Amino acid sequence: MPDRILTTHVGSLPRSREVTDLIFAQERGEFIEPADFDRVIGEAVDACVARQVESGVDLVSDGEMSKISYATYIKDRITGFDGDSPRTPPADLEAFPSFLERQARGGGTPTYRRPRCVGEIHPRTLAPLDEDVAHLKHAIAAHKPNGAFMNAASPGVIALFQPNDFYPTQDAYLEALAEAMRPEYEAIVAAGFILQLDSPDLGLGRHMMYKDRSEPEYLQLIERHVDVLNHALRNVPGDRVRMHVCWGNYEGPHHCDVEMGTILPVLMKAKPQGLLFETANPRHQHDWTYFRDMLSVVPEDRVLIPGVIDSTTNFIEHPQVVALRIQQFADIVGRERVQAGTDCGFSTFAGYGAVDPEIVYAKLATLAEGAAIASERMWKAA
Known part of the structure; x- marks a missing residue:
């Protein structure tokens, strides 16, 4: 039982120029000496874990240093993917084409390859994961955080960004993805880390993948995403898994975002006991009211990890604001079932991040300060 509010984040952290150049060279198919790649990534993981601990983060990650993005990295670990996919903007940006064009001109749209499913999907190799595990374990031994998690793509988010050209149905595609990713999920937990499943398909999917579907159809479709995810987690205890959902x-604009209240009952059917979600985003600062008003659908073992700092602006939130956001959820489910998180990752794609790297760690420090304020208030009151 925790005696204070623990702090964490969604996963990705700023990568150095050396790391970014190396990842993109690898993406282009250039030969890279394996020992050089291992050394650069290992040093980067060590440095980012050290900075997380220094900033006051309790549950740290490897910053996803070795991955070009949180969803497309899987092409190097499972078979069946090749080529590229056309970009489909989300519905909210389609509604404001001048803003969409400005984002593209200003570098607001990252460029990287999104391969399509063109063949049968099977596990290819766990070697890259083994390297990630080794690097994170080494950094943990050196810097001694309170705990650690490692990210993995959910079947649904893989399908969101990497269309199916091979399987006869979307259900068959999702099932193949789930079974191919299962060894990675199980290996992360076996290594002693919390497994974080990145599942923006359950939120973002509404105004991207399923923007032309009705709301009932959408809910039925994402419930299928949850079903296959649960099947992939059949050998993993729910208390060793958390799931990130975002828009x-x-x-x-985010004016096309589906309401948290609409998807909350479906989210609560997922096996992971931890749920990370956006609340610092201005479009979702009211979402705490859904948890209050729909508490009956939230299982008593769920741990809520609201994003109490934003990942898209360079504002450093005031720690008092962070504390208030934490307390909103603690008042609903109890202080023992709340952790303090971030809205999303700070470097979702290698070489791309809206927040200055130094400000990222300043924001994490204010996250820790706000959690300490909230902890003092709540435990003192008790």
């Missing part, structure tokens, strides 16, 4: 880690 897109970008500055934009």
